[in-house]
Amino acid sequence: MADQNNKNEDGSTLPASNSGRRNFLKFGALAAGLTVVGGGLTKVFSGEKGQKVKLLSPDGKVYEANSDHLKEFRPPPVSNEEARKGIPNKKFVMVIDLAKCDGCKKCTEACQAMHYTESDREWIKVFKMQEANAEAPFYFPKPCFHCDNPTCTKVCPVNATFKREDGIVLIDNERCIGCRMCMAACPYSTRFFNWSHPSSAQTAALGNIKYSPEQSVPRRMGTVEKCDFCPDMLRQGKMPACVSGCPMNVIYFGDQNEDAVTNAAGVTVKLSKLLADNAGYRHLEELGTEPRVYYLPPKNRKYPVPEMENIGTDKKVKKHNTDMGNMGM
C-alpha cells in the first residue's frame, strides 16, 4: 500500500513539462500557508534530502524552504452541497484516441493508485474489442461515460447518484442504500458494488480521511462506486489520474465550454476540430445516453493490434483471465 501511495503522488501530479500549459482550471492549489510554484511540484515531492525549494506565499512573497519540511497539500473536501452542484461554468469532456492506445493499462494503474482501489475494480478498463471477424481488433479504454442522459441517476430511488452542472455523474456513498438499480440500468457495466468491507490495508492507507463524493473514498460496504473523473483533482487544477497516467497521450481531457482538451503531454487542442478531423464518435450512440466521452477511431494505428485469442470470435467472451497478476498491478 505504501508503494501505491508513492505512485499516487507521482501519478496524480503533472510532469514538469506541463507547467507551461494553460491552467484551464483556475482552482489552483491554494494552501492555507504556502502555494507551491508551478514547476517545482514534482521535484518537491520526489526531491532529495535537504533540497531547498522556492515557495510563493499567498501575499506574493518568495520563501525558501527545506523540502523535507514540506507536506503534500490536500485541500479539505468540499461540502456535500458543493459536491452535488459541481464546479461552476465547466462542462468536462474526455476524448480517447484509440489509434494511439497500445493497451498497456497504465491508465487503470494510475486510477487504481489514485483511488486506493483493489485490483479487480477497473474504473477505467482497457477492453480488447473487435466488432466483427473481418474487422481489426483494437484496445478500448472505457471509463464512466458521465452521460448527459444518464440511465443510472434516473433510476436511483434516493438521489445518491446524481448528475452535476459540470457534467460529472457522482455517487454519494453516505446516502446510497445499495439497491443496485443503477448497476442494472447502466448499459456500460461501469459501476462496482462494495460487496464486503474495504480491506484493512486500504483503511490503514487512507487514515482518517474525511469522505466527500468528490474523492469517493473511504469506501463503505454495501454501496456503489465508479469512475468519478477525479473532481477533487479538477478542483486543484490537475488532470484526472488516467489522463496524466497515460504514457501514450491517448486520453484528452478538458472543458467543452472552452472547446479545449489537453493530454498528458500537455498538448492542448481544439475539441471541435479534434473530433471533426478524426471523425470522433461516441460508443453505442444508439442507446441515447449521450456520453461525455468521445472516441477517435483506431485508424493508422501506431502500435500492434491486440491478440484476440478466442476473444475476437465472439464479443461475449466465455474464457476469462482469472489471473489478476496479469492485469498490470
Next chain:
Amino acid sequence: MANEKYNLKNEIETLREDCLRPTRTFGRSTQIWVGCLLVIIGWGLYCYIHQLRDGLGVTAMRNYVSWGLYISTFVFFIGISHSGTLVSAILRITKQEWRRPITRSAELLTFVSLCFGGIQPIIDLGRPDRIMNLVFFGRIQSPLIWDIISIMTYFTGSTVFLFLPMIPDMALCRDRLTVVDTRYKKFKKWLYKFLAIGWQGTKSQWHRLELTMTIMTIVIIPVAVSVHTVVSYIFAMTLRPGWDSTVFGPYFVVGALYSGSACVILGMAAFRKLYHLEKYITPRHFDLIGRVVLALTMIYAYMNLNEYWIPAYKMATAEGHLLNDLFTGSYSTAFWTCQFGTVLLPIVIMAFPKGRKITPLVITCIIIAAGAWVKRYLIVVPTLLHPFMPIQEVPGTWSTYFPNYVEFSVTAACLAGIFLIITLFSKLFPMMAVWEVEEGIEIDHDKQMAIELREIRLAEEAKLLDLAKTNGGVVNEGNKSITQPA
C-alpha cells in the same frame, strides 16, 4: 316445509362446525410442522445476520450479476400475490358462485406472499440500515419508488380485503367460544372480540359490509394490475437486452395471475385434505378453477411468443447474444424445460376434463409454481450476464452465477415464513368464509326450494286436473279453481 327448514339449519350448523373445528386443535403433527418451519426460519435468520455483518459478498452475487435469487423471488412472490385479487375480486365481480369456499385462502395467500415478497428487496439491500433514506430522499422518478408505493397500496388494500369478510366470521368465533372448551381461551376471546369490531349481524351492518366489499372489489383490481406492471418496470425501464421490452408490463401481470391461481389450487387441495373440507371444496371447484388456469396459461403462452419470437426473428446484436444463450447456450436446458413444463404441458393436461381432476391438476400446478419461479430467475440473471460491454479479464466468479447456501437459506426461510403464517392463521381463523358459504348454501337451498315448490304445485295441479276429469266438470278447492279445457 318445516322439515326442509330444519335441514337447512342443520346443514349450516355442520358447515360452521366444520369450519371452526381446525381452530380448536393444535395437534402433534401441526406442532412438528411448525417446529420444522421455525428451524428453517432460524437458520435463514442466522444466514441473514451473517450477510448483514459481512456484506452481500457472502452471497454468490458479484458485479455483473448484481441481482440474483432475491430479486427473482421478489418477482415470484409478488406474482403469487395476484391470486387473491383474481379469485376474490374478479370472480366476485363476475358473480361466480363457486368462488365462495376458496376466497379466504386466496386472500390469505395474497396477504402472506406480499409480506414476504415485499421484504425481498430489503434483504437484497446493501445498506438496509439506510432504508429511511427512501422517505427522506425518495425520488418519484425511480421505478423502485413506484414499486414501493404500489406494493404498499396493494398490501393495505389486500389486508382490508382479507379482513372485511372476516368480520362476521370473527363474531361467529367470538360467540361460539363461550360454548366450547379450547386452549388459550382468554387470548382467543380477546382476539376474536377485537377483530369482530362489534359485529352483531344487524341489517345495517350487513348493508355496510356489502357496500364496502363492492367498493374494495372494484378498487383492488387496478391496484393489483399496477403492482406487477411496475415490478416489471424495474427491468423494462433499463436499456439492457432482454429487459428493454414494451411487452414486459402485461407479460408480468399475466404471468403473475397464472402462477398465482396455480398456487390457489395448491392451497385449496391442501386445506381440503388437511381440514376435511371435501364436502365444500368439490371436484367441480377444481374443474372450474382449472379452466381459469388453462385460459391464463394460454394468454401466458401468447405473451411468451411476443416476448421471445419478435426479438428472435430480428436477432439484434446484443439481444441476439442473450437469446442464443437462452435457446442453445448455457441456459437452454432450464429455458426449454421451463417453456415445456409451464406452457405446453399445462395446456395439454388441463385441456381435457380428466386433466382437471384433483390429482393431475395439483401436479400440474406444482410444476407451474416451480417453473414460474425458475422463469423469474431466467428473466433476471441471463440478462445481467449479457451486458453491452464484453466480459473480459474478470475474476471467474463474476462471469457466472448460481445462488449459494446463504441465498438459498434466506429464501427457504421466507418460504417457510409463508407456510408458518398460513398455518397459524388457519389454526386461529376459519379457512373458509363461513358466511359466504352459508349464503351460497342458502341460495342453493332457495333454488332447491323453488324447484320443489314448483314440483309440488305441478303435482297438485295434475291431481286437480285428474279430479276434474273424473267429476266431469268444475272443481273448487280452496281459492283455486280449475276449469277443464274443452
